[in-house]
Amino acid sequence: MKASSYTLLADEVLTLDSRGMTYSPGAVVIEGDSISYVGPPQAEKSGTVIHLDGCALLPGLVDVHTHTPMWLFRGLTEDVPRGEWLQARMRPLETLVGPSELRAGALAGCLELLTSGVTTIADRYSEMGEVAGAVEESGLRAVLAHSLYDSDAERGLREAEALLGRFGADPARSRVWAGVGPHATDSCGPDLLRRVAALAERSGARIFIHLAQAEAEVAAVRARGYAGCAAYLDELGLLAPTVVVAHGTYLTDGEADLVGRRGTAVAHCPSSNAKLEARVAPVGRMRRSGAVVGLGTDAACCNNGMDLFAEMRTAGLLNKVAADDPAAFPAADLLRMATTEAAAALGIAHLVGSLETGKRADVIAVDRRAPHVQPWHDPVANLVYAARGSDVSAVFVDGTPLVLDRRPVRLDAERILADATQAAHALAPLAVGP
Ligand SMILES: [Zn+2]
Secondary structure (H helix, E strand, C coil), X not given: CCCCEEEEEEEEEECCCCXXXXXXXXXXXXXXXXXXXXXXCXXXXXXXXXXXXXXXXXXXXXXXXXXXXXXXXXXXXXXXXXXXXXHHHHHHHHCXXXXXXXXXXXXXXXXXXXXXXXXXXXXXXXXXXXXXXXHHHHCCEEEEEEEECHHHHHHHHHHHHHHHHHHCCXXXXXXXEECEEECECCCCCHHHHHHHHHHHHHHCCCEEEEECCCHHHHHHHHHCCCCCHHHHHHHCCCCCCCEEEEECCCCXXXXXXXXXXXXXXXXXXXXXXXXHHCCCCCHHHHHHCCCEEEXXXXXXXXXXXXXXXXXXXXXXXXXXXXXXXXXXXXXXXXXXXXXXXXXXXXXXCCCCCCCCCCCECCEXXXXXXXXXXXXXXXXXXXXXXXXXHHHEEXXXXXXXXXXXXXXXXXXXXXXXXXXXXXXXXXXXXXXCXX
């Protein structure tokens, strides 16, 4: 089959390459799954020409921490006192859904992410064998990890191995690939984490783990005799550039420095942390010490949206407050944390995160004509603080158009939402009240 070729023409192209090149107007040429040209429009146009009038092109956004199936639970766990969310509220709900409902929810979650300009996700949950089918169908680029717990370690490890067997661990070879996902530092003891480390070593997979997300987690790890959650991971050799730790909400300053010194990849989910824990993770400190930080939406039930534009804005606002410094977290850094730095956190900066010749063609078009993004004096500030996921009008992943004119091309949005809301509605009467 002949590879498709497209010429995308737009008012502006923000490459986010190392020089921060922009072109106004600009063009991105796609050959097959890759970018063959970025720059000013050329006289000769190759392939199908797509005019994206009024739009800025930028690299697709990279969401380094999400749980797509939890789309089902949006609105069922609101305003919960600190410490009660996971065990008292989430876990009972999770027992009520099976693999087919999770798959329906995951597909709806993918639809939400994709139409909001996210092109890569790091997704993790239970029943990932089933969820993987939904993620594959969506066309998103994704690294998938099955959540592992001490309470079901053998079955979990078998699932993790199966996911690795099915997708491999090499993002250059497969649009969907596998990671290894121990759930958290309290729910995974040293024996399981040693087996996780061995599996990751053997397969070349990245490790994804929740770190110091809640006070109960910190208390449980200390009760095991460790100084803290970060020290625990470090003792097992699990603070490293190939490990993506999510949250870090309750890390001490010393632990944040340690996470950074090891060059650990960090998933910063500011909305989720604010909503569930009323906290801002010490991500500025981690980043200054050397951590590679990407933004994550976490889940629809603790955010409550899966819009990385909103996450950039929230990260900026909360971290300025936390630092007591309005100059902290400049907009350019926040945009990097949703593109190039997020890609680096997932080990795929050589493939995506910027618009450059030879990279995979993950491109989004943001309509810059709406009143809330005009005037367009400062594109980066507008993208971070004014734009919304709903401003995304076109999305390409691996050179394939997945959204055009704000509508999904391959996915049947009506059917997906009908299936997923049906699965979600079955839960509503069973939600645990406040
Ligand atoms: Zn999470």
